[in-house]
Amino acid sequence: MQKSENKSKLTKFLDAALSLKVTIVALAMLMVLVVACTLAQVDMGTNGAVNAYMRSFVVWWKPTGQNFSIPIFPGGTTVGFVLGVNLIASQLRGLARTWAKLGLWLVHIGLVLLVTAEFVSAALQVDARLAIEEGQTVSFVERPQEFELAILDTSDPKLDDVYGVPESLLKGGGTIAIPGTPLSLRVHAYFKNTELGRKAEGDPPTMATMGVGTGVTVKEAPPVTSDDEHNRPATFVEPLAAGKSYGTWLVSAAMGAPQAFVHEGHTYQLSMRPRREYLPYALTLKKFSHDVYPGTDIPKNFSSLVHLVDKPAGEERDVLIFMNQPLRYAGRTFYQASFGKGDTLSVLQVVENPGWLLPYISCALVTLGLLIHFAMGLRRAQRKRQRQAAAAQNA
């Protein structure tokens, strides 16, 4: 009896959860999130706002001057998940599996695919940048919002071995083994953002016992997310090799030149930099163009003429990248994003998203579904009218 009542309650809950009202409320919430996220980009930057509003389970609000945050709205992940489940389940339960409902099936599948595409993007999309000067050849992209501790073994006369320790590992602390080397790093501290200053008398002692850091004070700063600000992460690490310590070093993104130590004839350089990913091909910037309308400073077009060389694939060609005309190559899309250094530096946004086609497929399905649905409706109306006309004639 009790079991039957529980089942009944569950059914009622599911009925409510899978109703059209939930669909409408979830869609309305998504609209609110989109507006709020767009407005928040002014202060938080694109990436910060998207992470806070769209790629979160809950939207938090921190009262001014307080140390705590209050949950104020479901985040995009929660709303998207509810909407996705609602759409799939209501479709499975409520929509008749007949040819007459083909259009609505396609619309539902398209919407579900759209929600799924956002989850796929959130989980798998990698945003990076490629900054390249005229005449320069570059075969790596960088993620400006993420950092890594780079260790370069410069001992080989022709090739450098580059090891990247992502900041997620540095945050965890402990000892990190560097595969392929006798080295391991003991992480004493990691700061997402810092301000560095010259160490003065009376300053607290530093953790650094080697390198430039012995004369530097490190002050932790609040992390920044806006597009025109950069975090300056810093870490205190102690390289260990063959049971020997090479002292504790301060490595910071505010230091331009790397610091180095030698172990068994190998010189290891330490530096903090935006996370780097190497490509099996290279791009050379032949020319960057910044066109303006005649007689004005109003931008008309930005374009980068690059030379692509992919020796393993036997590919070599010139490519012109300009606004809305990206280069799509080997799973990555290179968009013209910015420029600098007196129009000699081009900055390309590089997006790697295995699910990039999903939104297009989704839109096509929704469009096709609506067309079929309305076409069928029109056909039914026409037939009804024809029947009525025939009936009137017969009468």
Added chain:
Amino acid sequence: MKTPQVTQRLMVTSLAALLLLAACRREEVTHARVAKGADAPSEMMPPAMGGAMPGSGGAPGMGNGEVAPPPPPDPANTLKWTLPPGWTEKLEGGMRYATLKPGTPGKVEVSVVMLPGPAGGELANVNRWRGQLGLATVDEAGLAAIRKAIPTSAGALGLYDLISDGTVKTRMTAALLAATNGNTWFLKMTGDAEPVAANQADFTRLLESLHFDASGAP
């Protein structure tokens, strides 16, 4: 009640898929082999962060959390030397003023770096070099014991010969010149122990020849 069962399964499957996607983000130490020079400094950071930092020069010159690049050497007080036979030199554009290479085979080169002012002092810089080789730091008395003074017309020069521990030894013969105009010059011969030893005599003669070209002529 078939429908709720289907829905429950769907919810559980979706949640599991979401968690799996989140779990895919585990990160590891990456490794790449790149050609020399291909690993250029980042252009993504603001100029102050991408600029030269005396990380291997020993004197932090920073304020407001940023690092100012050191000024180039005063052309009216350019350090000059007599290059030993067979050696080659290349004037660099950044913080490193020049790179010298002996004509002998093996891994060895000489870097020439200028920093304004005392650049942290002799003790701090020698201990920094020792740290790079994994050697213990020394105090003032220890410094005096390993210092070899070489007279030059450019200023007081202290020479330090350091050899790393380990089975593959790296040798660093480093000179610190407190120039008469207040700046500090570093001339450092680094490489495998054998080729560095083979070029010690030439390097010492090069140090003895140091002088300033007041005309600024190349």
